[in-house]
Ligand code: C2E
């Protein structure tokens with residue numbers, strides 16, 4: 001990637017997340033709810049998360065960050081620009 005490019009924002013769509021079956025979305029939904037609670041950010045329809053959080057979620061889902069990123073984009077819960085956050089792995 002270009003050295004001058006800022007890292008992409010990672011933005012979760014919480015409304016889409018609520019429509020994903022719980023056996024898939026459960027760990028991510030609990031993680032997002034914890035961040036909301038820690039921030040006191042309860043009413044948002046979307047949630048900006050840290051780059052590090054994507055790596056933590058990959059461990060939770062037992063997948064590589066790039067594979068998890070593709071899954072979350074396919075579910076419609078993560079913005080497609082998030083691909084750039086893991087493209088240098
Ligand atoms: P913390 O990491 O010690 O951050 C303390 C405060 O610094 C945060 O309070 C926030 O006001 C600010 N802050 C830290 N990093 C950032 C950042 O990248 N962007 C912005 N805009 N502000 C930042 P806040 O929001 O009340 O969060 C309290 C605690 O909740 C944080 O303490 C952290 O432990 C946890 N937390 C909140 N959001 C996240 C998150 O997205 N991921 C993770 N891993 N933890 C989070």
Ligand code: C2E
Pocket residue numbers: 041043044045046047048049
């Ligand atoms: P943006 O980053 O493009 O976010 C657009 C809108 O998405 C925000 O409008 C807010 O309604 C929603 N949004 C994004 N992330 C979150 C989130 O983690 N929680 C919730 N509840 N909503 C979220 P808003 O708040 O009027 O902010 C407008 C613009 O102001 C943002 O555009 C961003 O450029 C800037 N901004 C707001 N808060 C922060 C911040 O903590 N850090 C930085 N760097 N910029 C911020």
Ligand code: C2E
Pocket residue numbers: 010039048049050051052
């Ligand atoms: P943002 O607020 O625009 O922050 C962009 C980047 O600036 C963050 O990327 C992080 O690398 C750096 N940064 C901003 N504030 C701090 C800080 O207080 N301490 C440190 N060590 N770095 C900081 P990152 O971590 O990937 O976070 C992406 C976005 O996630 C943030 O955009 C913000 O919208 C949200 N976020 C992350 N952590 C927190 C948090 O603790 N509280 C809140 N309210 N929002 C957070």
